[in-house]
Amino acid sequence: MVVAGDDALAHRLAAELRGVYGEQVTLVVPPAQRSVRPPVVGRMRATALFDRVSAAVNRASGTGNGNGNGGHGGGDGAALAGARAGEPPGSERVLEAAELTEDVLGDAGVERAAALALVYDDDETNIRAALTARRLNPRIRLVLRLYNRRLGQHIEALLDQASALAGAPLRAGAQGPGTSGDPADPGDPGRDVYDASTTVLSDADTAAPALAATAVAGTSKVVQTDGLMLRAVERPPPAPGEVADPGLCTLALLSATANDPAGADGSEGSGSQGPQLLPDEGAVAGATGRGTVVLENVSYAGPELSSGRGVVPSFGSLLSRRLRWSFAGLVACVVGLAVASMLVTGERPLQATYLTLLDLFAINDPAIGEPLGRQILQLCSGMVGLLLLPVLLAAVLEALGTFRSGSALRKPPRGLSGHVVLLGVGKIGTRVLARLRELHIPVVCVEADPEARGLALARRLRVPVVLGDVTQEGVLEAAKIRRAHALLALTSADTTNLEAVLYARSVQPDLRVVLRLYDDDFATAVYRTLRAAHPGALTRSRSVSHLAAPAFAGAMMGRQILGAIPVERRVLLFAAIDVGGHPQLEGRTVGEAFRAGSWRVLALDTAPRGQRRAASAASSRGPSLVWDLPATYVLKPEDRVVLAATRRGLAELLGRRPRRRAGT
Numbered sequence: 001m002v003v004a005g006d007d008a009l010a011h012r013l014a015a016e017l018r019g020v021y022g023e024q025v026t027l028v029v030p031p032a033q034r035s036v037r038p039p040v041v042g043r044m045r046a047t048a049l050f051d052r053v054s055a056a057v058n059r060a061s062g063t064g065n066g067n068g069n070g071g072h073g074g075g076d077g078a079a080l081a082g083a084r085a086g087e088p089p090g091s092e093r094v095l096e097a098a099e100l101t102e103d104v105l106g107d108a109g110v111e112r113a114a115a116l117a118l119v120y121d122d123d124e125t126n127i128r129a130a131l132t133a134r135r136l137n138p139r140i141r142l143v144l145r146l147y148n149r150r151l152g153q154h155i156e157a158l159l160d161q162a163s164a165l166a167g168a169p170l171r172a173g174a175q176g177p178g179t180s181g182d183p184a185d186p187g188d189p190g191r192d193v194y195d196a197s198t199t200v201l202s203d204a205d206t207a208a209p210a211l212a213a214t215a216v217a218g219t220s221k222v223v224q225t226d227g228l229m230l231r232a233v234e235r236p237p238p239a240p241g242e243v244a245d246p247g248l249c250t251l252a253l254l255s256a257t258a259n260d261p262a263g264a265d266g267s268e269g270s271g272s273q274g275p276q277l278l279p280d281e282g283a284v285a286g287a288t289g290r291g292t293v294v295l296e297n298v299s300y301a302g303p304e305l306s307s308g309r310g311v312v313p314s315f316g317s318l319l320s321r322r323l324r325w326s327f328a329g330l331v332a333c334v335v336g337l338a339v340a341s342m343l344v345t346g347e348r349p350l351q352a353t354y355l356t357l358l359d360l361f362a363i364n365d366p367a368i369g370e371p372l373g374r375q376i377l378q379l380c381s382g383m384v385g386l387l388l389l390p391v392l393l394a395a396v397l398e399a400l401g402t403f404r405s406g407s408a409l410r411k412p413p414r415g416l417s418g419h420v421v422l423l424g425v426g427k428i429g430t431r432v433l434a435r436l437r438e439l440h441i442p443v444v445c446v447e448a449d450p451e452a453r454g455l456a457l458a459r460r461l462r463v464p465v466v467l468g469d470v471t472q473e474g475v476l477e478a479a480k481i482r483r484a485h486a487l488l489a490l491t492s493a494d495t496t497n498l499e500a501v502l503y504a505r506s507v508q509p510d511l512r513v514v515l516r517l518y519d520d521d522f523a524t525a526v527y528r529t530l531r532a533a534h535p536g537a538l539t540r541s542r543s544v545s546h547l548a549a550p551a552f553a554g555a556m557m558g559r560q561i562l563g564a565i566p567v568e569r570r571v572l573l574f575a576a577i578d579v580g581g582h583p584q585l586e587g588r589t590v591g592e593a594f595r596a597g598s599w600r601v602l603a604l605d606t607a608p609r610g611q612r613r614a615a616s617a618a619s620s621r622g623p624s625l626v627w628d629l630p631a632t633y634v635l636k637p638e639d640r641v642v643l644a645a646t647r648r649g650l651a652e653l654l655g656r657r658p659r660r661r662a663g664t
Contacts, residue, residue: 001556002108004028004100004129005119008518008545009145009203009552013117016553018092021651023557025092026108028100100129105136115141115556119203123147127155130198134159138166142198143555147427152200163196199555203548208431210547210566211488211514212439230574230602232565233296237289247294248627249600250284251644252277252567254291275568277646280596293567295602295644323398326391333384334360337377344373360385409458409465412444416464417483419444423470423500424491425454428516428544432490437461444479446470470500476507486512494518498526505534514540524569547571550647557654562642573645576605577653580637584653591631598649601635603627603642 001023003014010029017023097104100120110116110133118126118133123146130142142159146152213234232251253276276283284292334356342352358364359381367375419442422433429445430453436443445458445465458465468475470491481487487504489497497515504511513530517523523541530539547564550571554561562574579585585593585601594600604626625642635641645653 002026002028002105002110002113002116003119004108004117005121005145006030007119007121008543009119009548010117012543012545012549013119013552013556014092016549016647017556020647021553021557021654026095026113027092028095028097028104028108030098031096100125102132102136105129105133110140111137113137113140115143115558117143117145117552117556119143119145119552123151130155130159131162134162134166138163139196141196141556141558143552144198144200145203145552146200147202147204149202149205152202156198156200159198160196163198197558199561201548201552201555201561202431203544203552204427204431206551206564207428207542207544207547208435211428211432211490211516211542212435230562231296232293235292235294237291247296249295249602250279250292251295251565251572251600252293252570253279253283253287254293255568275570276597277567277570277572278595278597278600278644278649280594283596293565293572320398323391323395327395330384330388330391337381337384341374341377344371344377356381360388409455409467410462412464412466412478412480416442416444416480418442418485419480419483420486420488421446421476421479421481421484421504423447423487423489423497425452425458425465426490426492427453429488429490430454430457432488433457433461433463437463444484446475446479470496476500476504481511482508484508484511486514489513489515491516494522501530505530509534512539514542517541517543542566553647554650557651571647573647573650574602574642575645575650576640576642579635579639579641582653585635585641586637588635589631590629590633590635593635595649597646599643599645599653601629601641601643604629604633605640605642 001017003010003017003025004027005011005013006029010027014025014027017025095104095108097107100118116130116133118129120126120129126144126146130144133140133142144152144155146155233247234254255274276287279287334353337360338349338353338356341347341356342349345352345355347355355364356377359378362382362385364378367378370378420436422429422436422443422445425433425445425447429447433443433445433454434457443463445454445463447455447465447467448469450467455465457463466475466478468478470476481504487501489500491497494517497517501513501515504513515523515526517526523543523546527539527541530541546569547566550573551561551564554573554575562576564571564573566572577585584595584599590601606626
């Protein structure tokens with residue numbers, strides 16, 4: 001396996017392949033002085049802030065262990081540290097290169113590699129390297145990190161077409177982009193048929209649902225791949241005498257206590273009191289006092305609305321609330337005058353309304369010689385008409401101003417409360433913003449860069465934005481942080497995120513906070529300290545690379561990874577797998593194939609093998625998926641199933657077959 005990248009995702013992915021799947025990995029990274037890492041000054045500043053908080057907490061609690069280094073992710077964290085320090089274990093080779101040229105790819109062994117992951121932060125760099133790698137080795141499996149979804153679909157199809165034209169057909173059963181499988185065994189008749197598929201993933205799309213769900217209690221966790229959508233939801237422990245609704249199936253049991261014994265927010269090192277992924281019925285029945293994550297439903301979402309739909313303001317947004325009340329008052333006056341005119345003159349309702357409107361617009365004849373009541377009504381109608389003129393003028397000016405400011409950023413309205421403050425609308429923040437608005441959650445964005453990519457989305461969705469450095473005084477106040485429900489600090493700088501969270505907690509101690517940190521071990525340490533300092537408020541620290549790496553690793557191993565959901569600090573994967581060639585599934589019933597803590601079959605694709613297509617066509621084959629499989633159904637070799645699996649469970653299920661090298 002070859003992994004090339006310039007940030008934490010590359011190191012985390014290499015550690016995942018090495019530690020979970022036992023693969024030999026060549027890691028291509030920029031030289032140390034050119035690597036995209038947080039500035040040293042910034043990291044020292046963040047560490048200083050964190051140390052001050054740790055010291056304060058230690059003095060208050062009387063404990064001395066405030067260094068923040070715990071057992072979370074010990075194996076992967078140590079391997080990752082070794083990789084970064086240039087002292088990888090024997091199964092990994094580190095190659096430093098400023099640019100990913102053809103010579104560098106050759107030195108990395110791309111011509112002999114089974115798979116290549118291109119996870120640079122720049123889409124153009126990944127595309128250029130993928131085209132070069134496909135030319136060097138048409139049989140290699142490619143996994144690309146691209147932020148642009150539409151471009152990713154085109155690149156996926158282009159690279160697979162290039163592979164087919166070069167004479168490297170897909171493995172039997174892999175009919176298009178995104179499908180995959182292991183190379184055949186050397187003893188198989190089809191051992192010269194390689195899986196040369198291309199998979200395009202986005203770390204932003206993988207991490208955004210988890211970050212958005214963490215910010216709001218009870219929010220569903222969604223795995224969506226084109227038309228296919230799986231929705232899981234966290235449910236609190238049932239009250240005494242109540243029976244929890246299991247949904248379609250129970251995916252996980254949450255930590256037994258709010259205070260995790262390992263202090264790592266439900267990590268793999270939490271022991272028996274930590275979260276349990278894919279528990280069996282006995283574990284679920286005996287888990288008293290534990291929350292659960294259940295698969296709530298599966299549906300097929302239609303295509304997304306056009307991005308230009310939100311450009312034209314709605315009618316309700318043209319006029320302010322005060323102006324709408326003014327119009328309502330004028331309408332009530334007209335109705336009242338019409339009724340009075342009908343009673344005084346004895347006219348029919350329609351005629352009385354007509355005369356009132358004529359008087360209102362001052363185009364009726366004077367009521368000379370008319371009864372006194374009629375003259376008084378005409379004077380009243382004229383007064384209402386005078387009041388109508390400034391209201392109409394204000395409405396016109398306000399409507400024109402709304403259209404003129406349709407391309408401008410909104411400011412947080414007065415009286416806003418219960419909203420989510422989102423810091424940073426870069427790649428990750430933009431996806432989180434879209435997810436929060438899908439959930440109809442009010443959001444206020446804070447961004448220092450007026451050219452940030454997420455501002456266009458905020459403008460289109462009419463989301464209030466505060467432009468300014470969040471570390472400056474008054475910026476968070478402008479975002480109404482005192483009345484906010486949650487704070488999501490998702491900028492690319494650890495310093496900014498940590499400083500914003502510390503200040504927000506000083507303003508509102510019970511504020512729910514989620515902060516993105518570069519290193520997952522540092523994120524764990526920050527979580528512990530903030531939880532100890534504010535035990536009554538929910539705190540979550542997340543590393544995007546930690547959330548995204550399992551999906552990228554599964555794709556490199558040749559599986560169609562539909563997505564991943566976090567369960568506290570662990571990850572549960574969803575994948576589509578052909579039953580044939582997997583003795584753990586083939587010939588077994590659905591109940592027998594279930595292995596607690598490893599994998600669980602969720603659905604069956606009943607479409608004929610020749611009609612199965614890639615994930616990009618999932619919406620068209622929706623009716624062929626069966627989600628209520630009986631436990632007695634026997635899995636056949638030609639079946640294709642959708643299953644939930646842990647990282648190590650998926651690695652065990654894939655197995656490590658001997659690979660036939662090209663040219664042998």
